[in-house]
Amino acid sequence: AQTVTxxxxxxxxxxxxxVTLSCTYDTSENNYYLFWYKQPPSRQMILVIRQEAYKQQNxxxxxxxxxxxxxxxxxxxxxxxxxxxxxxxxxxxxxxxxRAGDFGNEKLTFGTGTRLTxxx
Amino acid sequence: KAGVTQTPRYLIKTRGQQVTLSCSPxxxxxxxxxxxxxxxxxxxxxxxxxxxxxxxxGNFPGRxxxxxxxxxxxxxxVSTLELGDSALYLCAxxxxxxxxxxxxxxxxxxx
Numbered sequence: 001a002q003t004v005t006x007x008x009x010x011x012x013x014x015x016x017x018x019v020t021l022s023c024t025y026d027t028s029e030n031n032y033y034l035f036w037y038k039q040p041p042s043r044q045m046i047l048v049i050r051q052e053a054y055k056q057q058n059x060x061x062x063x064x065x066x067x068x069x070x071x072x073x074x075x076x077x078x079x080x081x082x083x084x085x086x087x088x089x090x091x092x093x094x095x096x097x098x099r100a101g102d103f104g105n106e107k108l109t110f111g112t113g114t115r116l117t118x119x120x
Numbered sequence: 121k122a123g124v125t126q127t128p129r130y131l132i133k134t135r136g137q138q139v140t141l142s143c144s145p146x147x148x149x150x151x152x153x154x155x156x157x158x159x160x161x162x163x164x165x166x167x168x169x170x171x172x173x174x175x176x177x178g179n180f181p182g183r184x185x186x187x188x189x190x191x192x193x194x195x196x197x198v199s200t201l202e203l204g205d206s207a208l209y210l211c212a213x214x215x216x217x218x219x220x221x222x223x224x225x226x227x228x229x230x231x
Contacts, residue, residue, distance in 0.1 A: 033218055045210060045222035052218075091163065098217055106153055106217050107176050110163040 002027045002094045006111035013082055014119050020067075021077045021114045023092030031097040034068065034075045035108070040088040048090070051075065053097070082118050089113045121147055124213050124223035132229045138199040141226045145192050145213030151175075152194040153220060154186060157208040166209075169194055198228075206230045 003026045013019040025034070036048040051059045051068050058066050063080045079086055091113045098105035125144045133139050145152050153176075154166040165178040169188035186196040192213075198205055208227050212220035 035219075037222075042224070043208060043227075044224045045212075047219065047221060050219055095218070095220075102217060105176070106151060106168055106214055106220060107165045107178070108153075108155070108163075108212075108220060109165070112162050 002029070002032075002096070002109045004092050004094050004109055004111035006090075006092055006114050008114045009112070010115045010117070012117040012119055015082060015084060017082055018078060018080050019082055019116065021079075021090050021092075021116065023075045023077070023111055025073050025075065025092070025094050027073070027094065027096075029096050033095045033097055034066075035093040035095065036064070036066070036075075036077045037091045037093060037110075038086075038088040039091065039113075040085075045091075049077065079116075084118050084120060087116060087118045089115050124211055124221055126209075126211050126223040126226050128226060129224065130227050130229075132231060133201050134231050135201055135203060137201050138197060139201060139228060140195055140197045141209055141211075141228070143194045143196075143211030143213075143223060145194070145211075146215070146221060149213035149215045149221075150192050151214040151217065152188060152192065153212045153214070154194070154196050155210045155212070156180075157210060157225070158204075158206070163210075166196065201230045203230050 032053045034051045067076045092111040093108045096105045151170045153168040168176040172188045183199045188194045208225045210225045212222045
């Protein structure tokens with residue numbers, strides 16, 4: 001079974017600063033995906049970024065980037081130039097990768113989340 | 121393209137009743153997964169459906185069930201509600217088995 005650990009329950013940062021959220025995971029799988037989702041007060045779960053474990057290059061999406069260390073089983077999220085709209089709960093999640101096109105493995109295992117507050 | 125929709129958004133029931141929640145996936149998505157979110161247990165996987173078949177199931181009692189229709193819409197049912205079933209129920213859909221997109225959730229309160 002997979003486990004995902006987010007050791008920072010809460011963080012806060014000044015607007016326009018950079019913040020890094022930590023995530024570690026444990027798995028015996030070699031092929032998998034890692035995700036960061038954000039959940040603002042509206043409770044809608046929004047995909048922030050996705051990383052495929054077999055790709056060494058770190059994923060980036062505009063102001064969001066990850067530092068993926070497969071050997072260390074670490075997957076941190078960096079938010080640059082933070083904005084007030086980034087205030088949310090951030091969840092790190094793991095998904096086992098099945099065979100191409102084969103549904104049935106899409107169970108997401110989530111961490112406990114980090115509550116991020118952007119201070120004006 | 122419209123996102124994942126869930127109905128109703130809010131629901132209040134009493135212990136012992138049953139409830140049905142509905143989820144319409146993004147157009148073209150054939151996989152639907154359900155999750156329960158509570159303050160104590162966090163986000164937990166309930167089940168996943170693809171092509172009207174349950175492909176994966178989480179560790180929940182048999183009171184939790186679901187189904188998927190030919191148009192990929194999915195319903196989940198909880199029978200004999202307990203206070204501990206109060207939660208946000210999230211539905212997610214997938215086009216490919218690598219990324220899930222979530223709906224706004226249904227908040228269920230059991231009194």
